[in-house]
Amino acid sequence: MAKSEIELLALLSELDDPERLERPLHYDRxxxxxxxxxxxxxxxxxxxxSCxxxxxxxxxxxxxxxxxxxxxTVCGTRIVVCVSKFGSLAEVCADNPGAFLGTDEAHEEGALDLGDLATxxxxxADLGYVSVPEELLESDYEGPSVLEDFAARPTWWARFFGTVW
Structure with a gap:
């Protein structure tokens, strides 16, 4: 069952540890x-x-x-699935992260078939991942970690899928 935006934001907040930006404490590679x-x-x-x-x-x-x-794919656009090191978080995108403002826009523009997305x-879901919509991940980050050094505009995507160095 898909989680609501409120549940997803609560999960993102729960997984956020300012001491561990790259991977969680008990990360099992x-x-x-x-x-x-x-x-x-x-x-x-x-x-x-072959993927x-x-x-x-x-x-x-x-x-x-x-x-x-x-x-x-039905629409002839590749689908990219990004997987985080945190809490089995995943993101589904048409073409690439940021190519569209999310799967709804990609579908509206004819780049993503809803059947392919459902697949x-x-x-x-069957493998235990939590899919987080790109629109939510691109919203402003409001957690305790300091991300200004890693992203011009801190977002939840930058926190859980971005580069940290």
């Missing part, structure tokens, strides 16, 4: 990698295509990304 591998395999099976991926991102709170190729969201 091996378990995160296994779960991510399962996500890649699931999306490849669901879309019938490129990046994993174990250095100096970032993002663990990795899976790219569902454009030719495997990705179901895979995330």
């Amino acid at each position: 091996a378990a995160t990698g296994l779960k991510f591998g399962a996500l890649v395999r699931r999306l490849e099976a669901d879309f019938g295509a 490129e991926f990046e994993r174990d991102t250095q100096d970032s709170s993002e663990y990795g990304r899976v790219h569902v190729p454009a030719d495997a 990705v969201e179901q895979a995330l």
